[in-house]
Amino acid sequence: MTTVTEDTNKPAKFVPGQPDMWAFVLFETLVFTAYFGFYLFYRSQNPELFLHSQAQLDLRIGVFNALILLLSSWSVARCVQSARAAAYGPALKDAFLTAFFGLVFLCSKVFEWARQIQMGNGFGSSDFFTYYFFLTGIHFVHLLIGFVVLGVVIYQLRSPARRNQELVETCATYWHTVDFLWVLIFALLYVVR
Amino acid sequence: MSTVATQTASPLTRRHNPKRELWLAWWTLVVFYNFFFLVFFVITRVQPPPNPAWDTPRVVQWFHDNHFGLLAGFAIMFVITGMTTMSNALIAYSMRRMSVSRAFAYSYLILYSLSAIPGMLLMCIALTVGALRPDRDPELIHWIYDFAFLSFVGTMGVFLIGSLVWMLAILIDKNRVFPKWFGYLNLCNGLTEIVVSPAWIFRGGVLAWNGQIAWWLDMVVFGIYTGVFIFLLRQMIQREDFGTGPLPELLNAAR
Amino acid sequence: MKLKFNKRLLIVWVILASFTLGYLVIDHSAEGQAGSLRSSAVITSSVIVIALIKVRIIFREFMEVRQAPVLLCRLTDAWIVLIAAALLGSYFIGTAIR
Numbered sequence: 001m002t003t004v005t006e007d008t009n010k011p012a013k014f015v016p017g018q019p020d021m022w023a024f025v026l027f028e029t030l031v032f033t034a035y036f037g038f039y040l041f042y043r044s045q046n047p048e049l050f051l052h053s054q055a056q057l058d059l060r061i062g063v064f065n066a067l068i069l070l071l072s073s074w075s076v077a078r079c080v081q082s083a084r085a086a087a088y089g090p091a092l093k094d095a096f097l098t099a100f101f102g103l104v105f106l107c108s109k110v111f112e113w114a115r116q117i118q119m120g121n122g123f124g125s126s127d128f129f130t131y132y133f134f135l136t137g138i139h140f141v142h143l144l145i146g147f148v149v150l151g152v153v154i155y156q157l158r159s160p161a162r163r164n165q166e167l168v169e170t171c172a173t174y175w176h177t178v179d180f181l182w183v184l185i186f187a188l189l190y191v192v193r
Numbered sequence: 194m195s196t197v198a199t200q201t202a203s204p205l206t207r208r209h210n211p212k213r214e215l216w217l218a219w220w221t222l223v224v225f226y227n228f229f230f231l232v233f234f235v236i237t238r239v240q241p242p243p244n245p246a247w248d249t250p251r252v253v254q255w256f257h258d259n260h261f262g263l264l265a266g267f268a269i270m271f272v273i274t275g276m277t278t279m280s281n282a283l284i285a286y287s288m289r290r291m292s293v294s295r296a297f298a299y300s301y302l303i304l305y306s307l308s309a310i311p312g313m314l315l316m317c318i319a320l321t322v323g324a325l326r327p328d329r330d331p332e333l334i335h336w337i338y339d340f341a342f343l344s345f346v347g348t349m350g351v352f353l354i355g356s357l358v359w360m361l362a363i364l365i366d367k368n369r370v371f372p373k374w375f376g377y378l379n380l381c382n383g384l385t386e387i388v389v390s391p392a393w394i395f396r397g398g399v400l401a402w403n404g405q406i407a408w409w410l411d412m413v414v415f416g417i418y419t420g421v422f423i424f425l426l427r428q429m430i431q432r433e434d435f436g437t438g439p440l441p442e443l444l445n446a447a448r
Numbered sequence: 449m450k451l452k453f454n455k456r457l458l459i460v461w462v463i464l465a466s467f468t469l470g471y472l473v474i475d476h477s478a479e480g481q482a483g484s485l486r487s488s489a490v491i492t493s494s495v496i497v498i499a500l501i502k503v504r505i506i507f508r509e510f511m512e513v514r515q516a517p518v519l520l521c522r523l524t525d526a527w528i529v530l531i532a533a534a535l536l537g538s539y540f541i542g543t544a545i546r
Contacts (some may be wrong), residue, residue, distance in 0.1 A: 045545070180503045
């Protein structure tokens with residue numbers, strides 16, 4: 001256990017992953033913030049319509065999605081730490097676990113969209129649903145890219161020749177972005193009144 | 194320079210001013226974008242785009258107001274369109290300098306050569322046709338108007354794949370031709386291009402072809418992206434050593 | 449060593465999950481009070497603030513900003529403030545203009 005305190009007292013500060021990925025994360029967050037800004041502005045112009053449409057969403061699915069993605073962030077963070085400690089077996093398991101959680105989110109989203117469309121709420125049904133499908137849609141695209149990124153992680157961890165801690169951390173940073181973007185989207189679409 | 198560089202260096206290095214053609218390509222790129230901005234934003238006034246929700250008489254009015262601007266501006270455009278080939282060639286050249294397969298450069302060239310037609314020329318042609326005979330049937334003029342702007346704004350996807358090709362090349366590259374963050378910026382640019390596709394559905398609101406998200410935000414990202422890559426291409430030419438290894442970092446003397 | 453770090457991550461997740469579930473409580477109370485659908489600046493603001501707290505926790509714990517150079521800490525904190533300003537600003541300006 002003494003090694004624990006030595007590690008936590010490590011003076012060396014490090015940037016997790018490539019700083020370049022952080023630049024991307026911050027830039028993309030700004031773009032999304034712009035989307036959110038438009039959404040909130042137009043929502044405040046027409047609160048009744050937005051409230052009415054929003055009531056058609058099932059908050060429980062949103063909560064479930066949020067918990068799943070938070071779990072995936074947890075597992076990928078664990079993966080990074082395991083990889084850093086050269087425990088590549090557990091790291092690989094965590095990477096697969098992250099992909100699994102991502103897949104659950106994906107299926108849940110598709111199911112939710114199908115349900116909404118069945119209920120008659122499409123992309124152009126109302127201003128709210130335009131934003132709903134737009135925001136969840138562009139987030140979905142980011143999630144799909146996330147699977148590619150996880151693929152890179154798994155590819156790296158698999159072979160001793162390729163293991164690159166910086167790359168694993170870079171990919172994890174991307175995945176966390178998918179997660180925290182959903183935290184914001186969930187709050188704005190499902191909960192905000 | 195390292196011995197590796199001189200062994201594999203091209204005959205260009207023995208010539209006076211080996212970077213002459215590269216600078217010519219770069220300046221052509223800069224001049225083209227300046228003309229592009231002038232023609233689209235000032236002369237023809239097709240950017241920012243007019244409203245898709247306008248009725249037919251209003252659209253005819255717009256053609257009437259911009260009549261000479263449209264004809265003159267796009268005439269200039271037809272003459273200078275060839276400049277884009279230099280721009281695409283320079284970007285393809287940057288990929289040839291990378292440690293990645295030549296396939297990246299070639300596919301980018303093919304993609305962008307073809308994409309200029311739906312991505313830009315179709316609108317120029319359509320609006321010129323619309324402006325040529327002002328006494329044409331108003332319904333036809335309205336059709337031309339929709340066709341022009343949808344083809345310009347709605348076909349952003351053709352550029353998306355190009356961005357992804359360049360991004361992939363940059364991220365795999367070991368010659369450090371571009372910084373990795375620029376690879377990711379290609380992704381940002383590509384993603385905003387996806388966001389434009391709802392313009393096919395909406396005639397108003399933030400996702401219409403003149404909408405705050407589909408056009409304004411997209412333009413901001415595209416503007417930043419274009420400015421950045423023009424700057425980085427300049428740096429690349431300054432750093433170029435005509436070798437096949439990692440591109441040396443920029444020193445004050447490198448020219 | 450792995451065990452201690454793992455526990456910390458798990459605790460972080462539990463905290464984040466609690467905030468998420470807290471939304472259910474807010475939603476429930478909102479409906480309970482109003483009876484019908486009603487917009488509320490208070491709920492909206494608090495929801496946004498809570499979301500940003502969660503984002504900051506994700507930055508600091510999951511994304512390891514806590515162990516990063518000070519510049520990154522400041523930058524991510526600045527981003528949180530920026531997002532808060534943009535979101536709350538858009539909402540309140542929109543409400544004022546109406």
